[in-house]
Amino acid sequence: EADIYQTPRYLVIGTGKKITLECSQTMGHDKMYWYQQDPGMELHLIHYSYGVNSTEKGDLSSESTVSRIRTEHFPLTLESARPSHTSQYLCASSAYGGRTEAFFGQGTRLTVV
Amino acid sequence: AQTVTQSQPEMSVQEAETVTLSCTYDTSESDYYLFWYKQPPSRQMILVIRQEAYKQQNATENRFSVNFQKAAKSFSLKISDSQLGDAAMYFCALTTSGTYKYIFGTGTRLKVLA
Numbered sequence: 001e002a003d004i005y006q007t008p009r010y011l012v013i014g015t016g017k018k019i020t021l022e023c024s025q026t027m028g029h030d031k032m033y034w035y036q037q038d039p040g041m042e043l044h045l046i047h048y049s050y051g052v053n054s055t056e057k058g059d060l061s062s063e064s065t066v067s068r069i070r071t072e073h074f075p076l077t078l079e080s081a082r083p084s085h086t087s088q089y090l091c092a093s094s095a096y097g098g099r100t101e102a103f104f105g106q107g108t109r110l111t112v113v
Numbered sequence: 114a115q116t117v118t119q120s121q122p123e124m125s126v127q128e129a130e131t132v133t134l135s136c137t138y139d140t141s142e143s144d145y146y147l148f149w150y151k152q153p154p155s156r157q158m159i160l161v162i163r164q165e166a167y168k169q170q171n172a173t174e175n176r177f178s179v180n181f182q183k184a185a186k187s188f189s190l191k192i193s194d195s196q197l198g199d200a201a202m203y204f205c206a207l208t209t210s211g212t213y214k215y216i217f218g219t220g221t222r223l224k225v226l227a
Contacts, residue, residue, distance in 0.1 A: 031213055041152075041202050043217040050213065058214070090158065092215070101148055102208075102215050104158035 003027050006091050006105035013081055013112055021076045021108045023091035030095070032074040033102065034058070034066060037088040049074055081112040115140045117207050119218035126195045127226050133180075134190045134221045136205030145209040147181070149190045150217075153201040161203070164188065192223075200225045 004025040013019055025032070034047040035058075045058030049068040063085070064078050074093075078085055088109050092102040116139045126132035138147065149161040164172045164181050172179050176196075180189045192199055205218040 033215065035217075041220045041222075043204065043220075045214060045216075048214060059216075092158075094213075094215075099146065099210055101160045101163055102206075103160075104150075106157045 004091065004093055004103050004105045006089075006108050008108060009106060010109050011111070013110070015080075015082055015112055017081050017112075019078050019081055019110070021089055021091075021110070023074045023076070023105055024072050025074075025093045025103070025105075026072060027093065027095070027103070028071060029093035029103075030071065031093060031102075032068065033092040033094075034064075034074070034076050035090040035092065036060060036062065037090055037107070043090070047076065081110075083112045086110060086112050115142075115207055115209065115212070115214075115216050117205050117216050117218040119205055119221050121221045122219070123222045123224070125224045125226055126192070126199075128195055128197060130195055131191060131193045132195055132223065134192075134203050134205075134223065136188045136190070136218055138186050138188060138205070138207045140186075140207060140209060142209040142211055144211070145207060147179075147188045148206040148208075148215075149177070149179070149188075150204045150206060151199075151201045152204065152220075153198075158204070162190065195225050197225050197227060199223060 007022045030051045035043045044060035046062040047066040091105040094102040145166045147164045152158045176193045208215045
């Protein structure tokens with residue numbers, strides 16, 4: 001299995017709370033990604049990073065923010081969670097972006113009540 | 114813009130039989146890569162097979178093979194001798210060396226019948 005880890009696996013939280021989803025990889029990959037997976041299982045890119053101090057918004061608009069202070073760590077933060085944020089969030093990384101495959105974490109299933 | 118289309122939301126196959134999952138894509142770039150990923154229920158997304166666009170030979174990994182038709186922009190996955198463990202969501206994905214982003218199709222849910 002790939003060395004990319006997401007915590008927590010499951011999170012139930014109340015509306016208005018601030019949350020941070022953690023993603024870490026031990027493969028030294030420069031490229032990292034956050035995807036939101038909806039109930040129909042479709043994957044939407046919400047954030048990506050080319051390396052330290054580089055972050056970009058993805059194709060799907062998201063109220064979340066990300067940071068990339070260390071190569072191995074790419075956390076996603078929601079300042080004020082809402083029920084519309086309920087979803088599965090998948091983190092991924094790759095060594096050379098478009099030339100190799102992406103490795104995925106196990107995902108965080110977030111429920112905002 | 115790059116797009117990936119999977120037109121089969123769900124497929125079923127009898128155990129030990131062969132099934133083909135369809136995928137079409139669109140990109141204006143010449144240097145691109147195609148992937149099939151498998152996502153079992155409540156489990157991690159894993160790579161099944163990859164294909165470099167510059168390679169004419171179709172990729173094969175054990176029971177999994179692809180039919181890559183570059184001119185038609187088609188990239189289908191064939192699973193031979195289907196096993197119960199093959200039951201999962203299968204995603205077709207495209208990436209290019211220029212964008213570094215992975216674009217996924219909407220997925221095909223594969224059911225394997227005993």
